[in-house]
Amino acid sequence: VLSCLMEHLYTSAMVPDCQKQLLELQYFVSRDFRLDPRLYKMCNNDAVTLCHAPDDWANADAGVSEEDDSLGPGVIFACLHRYLHPSPGEQKLSRQCSAEVHRVLRQRADNVRLNPHIEAMCRVALGEFCSENVNSGEEMDCLQQNYEKLDGKCKALIQNFTTEESEDIKLDRLLMRACEPMLNRFCK
Incomplete structure (x- = not known):
């Protein structure tokens, strides 16, 4: 149910109170995808074989110690994300896992604050270019508009996100929101 609601987060049918609660929940889901059973189910084999995750990596009791978060859920998700577009000769994610990783990326792309990696790598740019006259949820658009001024890892992350x-098309939140009536009418 949570996944279904998140897919409709920025549609015209979503009520503000529900949207606010979903964004608060998404903050935690995006950091610990053991809370996303669809992703775990469809990506379990890929996580174990490609990312060297333990067989019971989604088991809360099998969590990683605070001193060593090298195989924490965020790291495993980052690894799965890397295999969406592997280097030549590397194995690719299974089709069903790829679909789930794209679904989670769409959900996380709705608000850059919910993507801790982009936020961490682009904190300086967000402060420099996107702290004034930018509404909440429009930070990614701001970073894309200031792409040429970005540097280092932030620029690479924004380039990768823009490519994805x-x-x-569902990753482009503004386009989806503006065109939703036309999509429903013409593109079922």
Whole structure:
């Protein structure tokens, strides 16, 4: 149910109170995807074989110690994300896992604050270019508009996100919101 609601987070049918609660929940789900059973179920084999996750990596009792978070859920998700577009000769994610990783990326892309990696790598740029006259939820658009001024890892992350956005129209939140009536009418 949570996944279904998150897929409709920025549609015109979503009520503000529900949207606010979903964003608060998504903050935790995006950091610990053991709370996302669809992703775990569809990506379990990929996580174990490609990312060297333990067989019971989604078991809360099998969590990683605070001193060593090298195989924590965020790291495993980052690894799965890397295998969406592997280097030549590397194995690719299974089709069903790839679909789930894209679904989670769409959900996380709705608000850059819910993506801790982009937020961490782009904190300086967010403060420099996107702290004034930018509404909450429009930070990614701001970073994309200031792409040429970005540097280092932030620029690379925004480039990767923009590439993925061009491959999956649902990642472009503003386009989806503006065109929703037309999509429902013409593109079922």
